[in-house]
Amino acid sequence: xxxxxxxxxxxxxxxxxxxxxxxxxxxxxxxxxxxxxxxxxxxxxxxxxxxxxxxxxxxxxxxxxxxxxxxxxxxxxxxxxxxxxxxxxxxxxxxxxxxxxxxxxxxxxxxxxxxxxx
Numbered sequence: 001x002x003x004x005x006x007x008x009x010x011x012x013x014x015x016x017x018x019x020x021x022x023x024x025x026x027x028x029x030x031x032x033x034x035x036x037x038x039x040x041x042x043x044x045x046x047x048x049x050x051x052x053x054x055x056x057x058x059x060x061x062x063x064x065x066x067x068x069x070x071x072x073x074x075x076x077x078x079x080x081x082x083x084x085x086x087x088x089x090x091x092x093x094x095x096x097x098x099x100x101x102x103x104x105x106x107x108x109x110x111x112x113x114x115x116x117x118x
Contacts, residue, residue, distance in 0.1 A: 007087040025062040
């Protein structure tokens, strides 16, 4: 199975970010109070669906630059390629980025994201 080509038909790009990648963005805002991977794991832990949504909104708040989407695409798609994934249909949740005044259509259509999706 490991050698077989794989596909991701419904991948939330923002849901697939690795903890180390997210921690890099969190460290841009020291007031967030999360400085280690262990602390990040604790901050993201949830027991209920409401807690999951609260954590989701919190972590997505650290994607606040167009460059973040490009870097995220490169990171996630690189990890997937290493797992043998040959086709990805990525998506993001546009409403999660309105607070940062980002036009998510622009983010998903950037040349780096389009190139990474191929």
